Amino acid sequence: MNHKDSTRLSQAVEEYLLQLIEQGYPETYINAQSSALQDFRLFVERQPKKWDEIFTFETLKEFMQQGDGKKGRSAVRGLARFLYQQKQISQPIPLKSRQKLPGIFEDYLHYCATARYDTEKTVQHTRRILEAFQHYLKRHDINLSAITIEQIDAFEREYNAAYARHSQKFNRSCLKIFLKYLYHERRELTRDIAALLKVPRIFHRTKPPCFLRTDEIQQLFDSMSLSTPADLRTNAMIHIAYTMGLRPQEICRLTLDDIEFSKAEMRIKDRKAGSPITLPIPPKTLKAIVAYVVEGRPENKYRELFLRCQRPNDPISQPNVSYAIKACMRKAGLPEEATPYWLRHTYAQHLLEAGVSVFEIKEMLGHDDIDATRRYLHIHIKLMRRVVLGEIV
Numbered sequence: 001m002n003h004k005d006s007t008r009l010s011q012a013v014e015e016y017l018l019q020l021i022e023q024g025y026p027e028t029y030i031n032a033q034s035s036a037l038q039d040f041r042l043f044v045e046r047q048p049k050k051w052d053e054i055f056t057f058e059t060l061k062e063f064m065q066q067g068d069g070k071k072g073r074s075a076v077r078g079l080a081r082f083l084y085q086q087k088q089i090s091q092p093i094p095l096k097s098r099q100k101l102p103g104i105f106e107d108y109l110h111y112c113a114t115a116r117y118d119t120e121k122t123v124q125h126t127r128r129i130l131e132a133f134q135h136y137l138k139r140h141d142i143n144l145s146a147i148t149i150e151q152i153d154a155f156e157r158e159y160n161a162a163y164a165r166h167s168q169k170f171n172r173s174c175l176k177i178f179l180k181y182l183y184h185e186r187r188e189l190t191r192d193i194a195a196l197l198k199v200p201r202i203f204h205r206t207k208p209p210c211f212l213r214t215d216e217i218q219q220l221f222d223s224m225s226l227s228t229p230a231d232l233r234t235n236a237m238i239h240i241a242y243t244m245g246l247r248p249q250e251i252c253r254l255t256l257d258d259i260e261f262s263k264a265e266m267r268i269k270d271r272k273a274g275s276p277i278t279l280p281i282p283p284k285t286l287k288a289i290v291a292y293v294v295e296g297r298p299e300n301k302y303r304e305l306f307l308r309c310q311r312p313n314d315p316i317s318q319p320n321v322s323y324a325i326k327a328c329m330r331k332a333g334l335p336e337e338a339t340p341y342w343l344r345h346t347y348a349q350h351l352l353e354a355g356v357s358v359f360e361i362k363e364m365l366g367h368d369d370i371d372a373t374r375r376y377l378h379i380h381i382k383l384m385r386r387v388v389l390g391e392i393v
Contacts, residue, residue, distance in 0.1 A: 001044055001045050001046075001047060001048070001049055001050075001054070003348065005050065006045055006050045007055075007358065008051065008286065009041055009054065009133065010041060011042070011086065011135075012079065012082075012083055013034075013037045013038070013041060013079065014077070014113075015082075016037070016079050016082045016083075017030060017037075017361065018031065018311075019033055019082065019312075020033060022300075022301065023300065023311060023312035023313065024311060024312075024313075025311060025312070026385070027218070031277075031335055032075075033064075033074075033075045033218050036072045036074075037076070037079060038074035039063075039072065040063055040072060040075065040076050040079075043063050043066065044059065044061075044063075047059075051089075052089070052090070052110075053280050054192055055076075055079075055080040055089050055092070055093050056082065056093065057093055057094050058346055060073060060076055060077070061092055063076065065231060071200065074344070076093065077092070077093050080092045081095045084113070084120065084330070087113065087114045090106070090109055090110035090113045091109065091113060091120065091121075091124070091127075092121055094122065094124075098170070101127075101130060101131065101134055104144070104182075104186065104250065104310060105134060107186075108126075108130070108181050108182075109126065109127055109130070111124055111181065111185070112255060122319045125174065126178070127318070128176050129159070129171055129175060129178075129340070130178065132155075132159050133155060133159075133175070133178075135364045136155045136158070136159075141189065144182075145188050145189060147189075147193070148193075148387070149193050149196045152175070152179070152197060153194065153197075154238075156171075156172060156175060156197075158173065161170070164216075172347075173195065175235050176194045176197045177194075179191070179193050179194035179197065180194040181194075182259075196381055209347060210337075210338070210339075210340070210341075210342050211342055211345040211346040211348075211349050212342050212343070212346045214333070215278065216334055217242065217346065219332050219333065220238070220329060220332045221238075222329065222332075223328070223331055223332035223333070224238070224290070224328060225334075228296075228309075229295070229296035229297070229298075229309050230296075230309050230324070231296075232291055232292040232295060232296035232388050233297075233306055233324070234239060234324045234325065234328055235288050235289070235291070236285075236288040236306075237251055237306065237321055237324060237325060238293040238325055238343065239282075239284060239285040239288040239289070240254075240285060240289070241325065241340055241343040241347075242343040242346060242347060243282045243284070243285045243347065244266065244279055244281070244282075244285065244347065245343075245347035245348060245364060245365055246268065246339070246344070247344065247366075248318045248321040248322045248340050249270075249318040249321075250270065250366075251306065251316050251321050252304075252306060252315070252321050253269075253270045253301045253304070253326070253384055254266070254268075254304070254306065254318050255303040255304050255305055256293075256304075256305055258297055259281070259289065261286070261290070264280060264281045264283070264286050264287045265278050265280055265281060266279050266280075266281050268366070275363070275366060277363060277364070277366065279364065289305075292306075296309075296359065298313040300313050302314065304316075306319070308335075321340065322339070322340050325340040325343070326338070326339060326340060328343075343364070348361055348365060353366065
């Protein structure tokens with residue numbers, strides 16, 4: 001390792017350990033991490049490795065064979081995750097060894113992580129597609145710079161054969177973005193083949209939304225416990241979903257700055273349709289949020305409303321919200337197929353029953369298409385007859 005990378009690694013270790021201190025980890029844990037990372041730094045300094053070659057599965061495996069494998073593995077993986085979040089490496093250390101792709105493929109994955117700010121999950125998915133694409137090129141003896149749209153279509157049909165329609169669309173989009181990169185950023189292709197690779201829209205049959213009956217809602221709230229910070233967090237999330245109609249991804253993005261506690265208002269900035277809105281917070285929901293903030297929310301630097309209960313107490317993600325709400329629904333004995341979106345659909349039903357117009361509901365739910373809101377007219381036959389036909393039922 002050269003002197004520049006050695007200095008960079010030492011600085012990265014120091015910044016990572018400072019983060020652990022700020023997050024409240026015990027001194028014994030930090031000292032163990034520091035010791036393991038110093039051993040790792042001394043190990044890689046003796047290796048003829050470049051920066052991008054340090055945080056790989058192979059390097060970690062070599063290091064583990066020389067010392068305390070379990071502690072060293074945990075410390076190095078933690079440092080790698082920190083550097084990935086800081087956009088200093090293209091990906092964290094994978095759980096298993098992956099095929100090393102040709103330079104231009106690896107460059108693109110690094111571009112996805114650092115320039116496009118793709119999530120780790122998206123980058124790993126893209127890697128799997130590129131691995132299959134590289135294997136296809138090698139198997140058919142195709143030069144990447146001379147590839148044709150017919151050959152790309154043939155690969156796409158072969159690769160997508162085992163995937164569902166929505167996954168096929170996503171895979172095709174990933175491949176299309178890679179082709180754009182080859183043409184616009186690297187000039188590897190002489191023409192913009194990506195423009196010829198069509199990603200067709202998928203049309204759905206109209207499917208009435210599922211919702212919860214009044215007795216099921218009561219059953220859900222009666223079953224909830226408020227004895228732990230996780231319980232208080234789930235209680236607040238369920239109240240927000242049921243009384244304000246927020247999606248799980250909108251719930252996980254809420255921050256303390258989005259809530260005006262004195263006015264009982266919530267600002268929803270990051271919506272699926274990209275249309276911010278300020279909504280009133282019902283009294284019971286405000287009470288549930290305050291209970292979580294005061295008695296259950298960890299105190300740290302993050303401004304996100306909902307945080308993990310375990311250290312490092314970082315913000316939760318959309319799957320965390322969905323899992324917590326769905327687990328509570330199962331505990332309450334609700335239908336097995338019930339999801340957090342049923343709370344959102346129930347919210348829409350209550351708005352319809354209260355006489356709110358479809359256009360107002362569209363804004364409150366954050367739909368970008370009125371047709372998406374009209375689906376709620378199918379929830380109840382009496383509502384449909386009243387709204388569409390103007391009958392008094």
